[in-house]
Amino acid sequence: MSRPPLEIGAYEANDGYQSLHTIAAGMSAADVLETIKSSGLKGRGGAGFPTGLKWSFVPQGESSPQQKYLVVNADEMEPGTFKDRLLMEGDPHLLLEGMIISAYTIGASKAYIFLRGEYHGSVKTLTKAIAEAYDKGYLGNNILGTGFHLDIILHTSAGRYICGEETALLNALEGKRANPRAKPPFPQVSGLWGKPTIVNNVETLCNLPGIITYGIDWYQGLGVGADAGTKMFGVSGRVKNPGVWEMPLGVTIRELLEDKAGGLQDGLGLKAFLPGGGSTDFMLPEHLDLALDYDEISQKGGSRLATGTMIVLDDQTCPVGMIGNLMKFFAHESCGFCTPCRDGLPWVDTIFRDFEAGRGSEKDLNILKEQVDYMGPGRTFCALAPGATAPLGSGLRYFEDDFKEHIKQKRCTFKD
Amino acid sequence: MSSQVIASTKNRARVLTEAEISEIEHEKTLYPDNQAVGLEALKIVQNHQGWVSDESLLAIAEYLDLSVADLEGVATFFNLIYRQPVGKHVILYCDSVSCWICRGDDVRNYLSDKLNIDYGQTTEDNEFTLIPVPCLGDCNNAPVMMVGQDLHRNLTKAGIDEIIGQYRNKSA
Numbered sequence: 001m002s003r004p005p006l007e008i009g010a011y012e013a014n015d016g017y018q019s020l021h022t023i024a025a026g027m028s029a030a031d032v033l034e035t036i037k038s039s040g041l042k043g044r045g046g047a048g049f050p051t052g053l054k055w056s057f058v059p060q061g062e063s064s065p066q067q068k069y070l071v072v073n074a075d076e077m078e079p080g081t082f083k084d085r086l087l088m089e090g091d092p093h094l095l096l097e098g099m100i101i102s103a104y105t106i107g108a109s110k111a112y113i114f115l116r117g118e119y120h121g122s123v124k125t126l127t128k129a130i131a132e133a134y135d136k137g138y139l140g141n142n143i144l145g146t147g148f149h150l151d152i153i154l155h156t157s158a159g160r161y162i163c164g165e166e167t168a169l170l171n172a173l174e175g176k177r178a179n180p181r182a183k184p185p186f187p188q189v190s191g192l193w194g195k196p197t198i199v200n201n202v203e204t205l206c207n208l209p210g211i212i213t214y215g216i217d218w219y220q221g222l223g224v225g226a227d228a229g230t231k232m233f234g235v236s237g238r239v240k241n242p243g244v245w246e247m248p249l250g251v252t253i254r255e256l257l258e259d260k261a262g263g264l265q266d267g268l269g270l271k272a273f274l275p276g277g278g279s280t281d282f283m284l285p286e287h288l289d290l291a292l293d294y295d296e297i298s299q300k301g302g303s304r305l306a307t308g309t310m311i312v313l314d315d316q317t318c319p320v321g322m323i324g325n326l327m328k329f330f331a332h333e334s335c336g337f338c339t340p341c342r343d344g345l346p347w348v349d350t351i352f353r354d355f356e357a358g359r360g361s362e363k364d365l366n367i368l369k370e371q372v373d374y375m376g377p378g379r380t381f382c383a384l385a386p387g388a389t390a391p392l393g394s395g396l397r398y399f400e401d402d403f404k405e406h407i408k409q410k411r412c413t414f415k416d
Numbered sequence: 417m418s419s420q421v422i423a424s425t426k427n428r429a430r431v432l433t434e435a436e437i438s439e440i441e442h443e444k445t446l447y448p449d450n451q452a453v454g455l456e457a458l459k460i461v462q463n464h465q466g467w468v469s470d471e472s473l474l475a476i477a478e479y480l481d482l483s484v485a486d487l488e489g490v491a492t493f494f495n496l497i498y499r500q501p502v503g504k505h506v507i508l509y510c511d512s513v514s515c516w517i518c519r520g521d522d523v524r525n526y527l528s529d530k531l532n533i534d535y536g537q538t539t540e541d542n543e544f545t546l547i548p549v550p551c552l553g554d555c556n557n558a559p560v561m562m563v564g565q566d567l568h569r570n571l572t573k574a575g576i577d578e579i580i581g582q583y584r585n586k587s588a
Contacts, residue, residue, distance in 0.1 A: 049463065077550055079513045080512070080513055080551060082551075085554070118549065118562060121567070128466075136515045153446050156459070158495075159495035159496035159497075160494055160495055174449075175447075175449075175453065175455040175456070177489055177567070178488065178493065193449070234555065237514060237517045242555065262549075274513075278512070307485065312517075313517065314517070363504045403587050
């Protein structure tokens, strides 16, 4: 971070917490729900599910469980993803304001922030911000005279990538092994300790204050394409100026990679890139003029926008090695619950180690292709292994020549 | 059931310190049941003791009336709970994709050679333990690693010499 976060007075002076005054002036929970639904906000954690629709599944009314929970997924662990930490360390009050809006809408009196255990900097900024918000009456009892009360508890995780999966996260928060749960029931109906629960990503919540304060038209006007609002976009890899930027949804990939990230470092060319973290399909230089919005990336790019943090593969780095690194990660992070993932990923990982050591064969290539199918969507208990098949399947298609050279020359062809 | 298991191993449980108990009691106010507090207690004890020994695990299970087997299942699931002793400074080295692309492996090998330890090992002088960690979320500064609670960015071999030197000096 190039600067410390704003303390609460400065945040308020810049329209901070204004949305809560707007709500206190006469917006019911149903009004807020309708506003967020109409805004077109989609979840920024990876899946891109409409936020308002997700909230609408929480049972309301007298007969519904009185205790409901909001849980913030701040367990940023997707390889190559570094956007939520920036928000929490640079603008923690924005997250808290978003949480209060979300909790008010679904009727949650308790909210947990499930934070990555390694994010010590975020612990400091969030702890300070939470205390400030209590002091100012934005948290606690009868917030701004609305009769609504909310407590926020900062929970630091003890690790494991699988905790990013929302039902695994709930198990971890309950102090259990973080195996994903069967769905249905969905967390909106039966989540944390069996109570209705909404799990929202950090960035998603950070979108809420602006929508309430400045309105739907303003929000939708921010996007330059089909999707509403802005998104945090990142670029990592061997580019001139790696970083993360808030940009309108719908700008082109080229604008992000070339204008913001400055293009590849001198002497390197673009071979391919993962558009939104380690669980997305590779895309190629021919895709650079596609718009960074949810539909265009999936329909025309064959991948997913997901976290919006791009990982760049240059032409002097081995694609087989890069996929091998990802497969090692996924194999290590499998929770071990279902067979295709627990046994498939280590098998794939072993094959990649063989390729690295010059022992790869045509037969191995066929096994890898089979595993893409066996671990694909619908074959496993959760989305971890299908996520792994995204770079694996697309990599086998796009970099077949590189795999074959490894087999032919019995070595990694990118090493001397 | 759990009380029987604990009874048979009770003599092995160590006594929790006052500080540990007070922090565990605080966590009890934040969660509705002891199972959730169990994982927090593991973190608290580790924070004080450096790691979670069998004796510590048994003490937590006894204090919170949790099944020892369940708590052990939880303790061994999460990578930031250490069930073996670690050195004074735990180095979490990012081995994920962006750091790999930025040649993090070369720096890691250099570090490993310099400390004469591989992943999962502790230096003879008990100063450093080296552990791989998934993406630390600082990919624009790859390669990165965390020593204790400090993030070190844009790692180079020369930088490693300097960083390790700093921690050795702190200890000296």
